[in-house]
Amino acid sequence: MAILVTGSTGVVGTQVLDHLKDSGAEIRALTRKPESAQLPAGVAAVKGDLSDIDGLRDALKDVTTLFLLAPNAADEQTQALQALSIAREAGVKGIVYLSVFKGEHYTDVPHFTSKFAAERMIDQFDLPATVLRPAYFIQNDERQKEALLKHGVYGMPIGAKGISMVDVRDIGEAAARELLRRERAGEPQPGETYELVGPDAVNADWVSATWSEALQRPISYGGDDLVALEARLKSVSPAWLAYDMRLMMQRYQQDGAVATPAQVARLASLLGRQPRSYRDFAISSAAAWAQE
Template sequence: MTILVTGSTGVVGSQILDHLKASGAQVRALTRTPEKAQLPEGVVAVRGELSDIDGLRDALKDVSTLFLLAPNAPDELTQAIQALCIARDTGVKGIVYLSVFKAMEYADVPHFTSKFAAERMIEQSGLPATILRPAYFMQNDVRQKEPLLTQGVYAMPIGAKGISMVDVRDIGDAAARELLRREAASEPLPRELYELVGPDSVNADFVTAAWGDALARPIRYGGDDIDALEARLKGAAPAWLALDMRLMMQRYLEDGAVATPPQIERMTSLLGRAPRSYRDFAAETASEWASR
C-alpha cells in the first residue's frame, strides 16, 4: 500500500519526504506540477491539489495512509473537510493531520479556528487519525536575516509571554513516524493527539540573547508594533493573510503559547529524543549565514 503526502513541496512536506525516503514505504507526493517537483529518489509525484476534487480522488486510489496539510487559504476549512471525506470514502486506514498549537484557544485567529473545526470533524466522524499541533516554526525566523545582520534587530513582535517554537525538522520527523506507524498497522489505529513544541519559552529577552550569542554582537528587540507588522506583510501577501498573521501575533502578545512539561515530554516520547532547542537553531543558522 501507499502513503500520500499533501503539501509535499512546502516547508513541512519536504521534511516529511526526507524522513520517509529511507523507510522502504511506497510514497506519493501530491503536487500541482509533477514535472517541476524536486523529490527524493523513489517518491512518486502525482498531479493534484486539495481544491481539485476529481484529481484528489484519483490521487487517493490505492492509498492507505494520508498526510493532510491544508493550505492557509480563505477556503482552508472547506479544502480540509472535503479531503477528509474523500479519504474516508476511499478507504484510507490512517490519517496524519497537521493542525496548530493552541487551535482550540485562539478562536479569533482564522486559520486556527479552521484547523480546530477539522479536528472536530475527525473526532465526530471517528476517523483513524493522528492530529499534530505544531507551534510557531523556528525556521520562520530565517526571515529575520536582514534586520539581524544589518541593524542588529530582531523584528518579529513575539512579546514577553513566550512561545514554544518548534523546529520544522522535528515536525517532519514526528509526522513521518506517525505515518509509518499507521501504515504498518494491520487495521485502523485509535486517534492520537500530539502538541509539537520546542523545549524553550521564546520571548523577546530570550530571542535577543540567543541571537546575540549566535552572531557575537548585541541584538535588540524591535518592539510589539503589530500595526507595522501588518503593513509589512501587506506588501508581500494578500490583506486577508496579513490580518490573519496579525491576529495570531496579537494572541502571542496577549497570552503567549507556552507548552506544559507533559506536552514537551509527550513530544520527546514521540521523537525518541529531545526536541531541538531554539539556541541550537540560532547557532546553526548563524553559521550557515556566515559561510555564504
C-alpha cells in the same frame, strides 16, 4: 498500499518526504506540477491539489495512509473538511493531520479556527487519525537574517509571554513516524494527538539575549507594533493573510503559546529524543551566515 503526502513541495511536506524516503514504503506526493516537482528518488508525483475534488478522489485510489496538510488559503477549512470526507469515503485506514498548537483557544485567528474545525470532524467521526499540533516554526526566523545582521534587531513582534517554537525537522520526523506506524499496522489505529513544541519559551527578552550570544554583538527587540507588521506583510502577501498573521501575533502577545513539560515530554517520546531547541538554531544559523 501507499502513503500520500499533500503539501509535498512546501516547508513541512519536504521534511516529511525526507524522513519517509528510505522507509521502504510506497510514497506518493500530491503536487500541482508533477513535471517540475523536486522530489526524493523513489517518490512518485501525483497531479492534483485539495481544491480539485475529482483529482483528489483519483489520487486517493489505492492509498492506505494520508498526510493531510491544508494550504494557508482563504478556503483552508473547506479544503481540509472535504479532503477528510474524501479520505473517509476512500477507506483510508490512517490519517496524519497537521493542525496547530492552541487552535482550540485562538478562536479569533482564522487559520487556527479552520484547523480546529478539522479536528472536531476527526473526533466526531472517530477517524483513525493522528493530529499533530505544531507551534510557530523556528525556521520562520530565517527571515530575520537581514534585520539581525544589518540592523542588530530581531523584528518579529512575538511579545513577552513566550512561544514554544518548533523545528520543522521535528515536525517532519514526527509526521513520518506516525504515517509509517499507521501504514504498517494491520488495521486502523485509535486516534492520537501530539503538541509539536520546542523546549524553549521564546519571548522578546530571551530571543534578544540568545541572538546576542549567537552573533557576538548586541541585538535588540524591535517592539510589539502589529500595525507595522500587517503593513509589511501586505507588501508580500494578500491582505486577508497579512491580517490573519497580525491576529495570530496579537494572541501571542496577549496570551503566549508556551507548552507544558508534559507536552514536551510526549513529543520526545515520539521522537525518541528531546525536541531541537531554538538556541541551537540560532547558534548554527549564526555560524552558517558567518561563512557566507
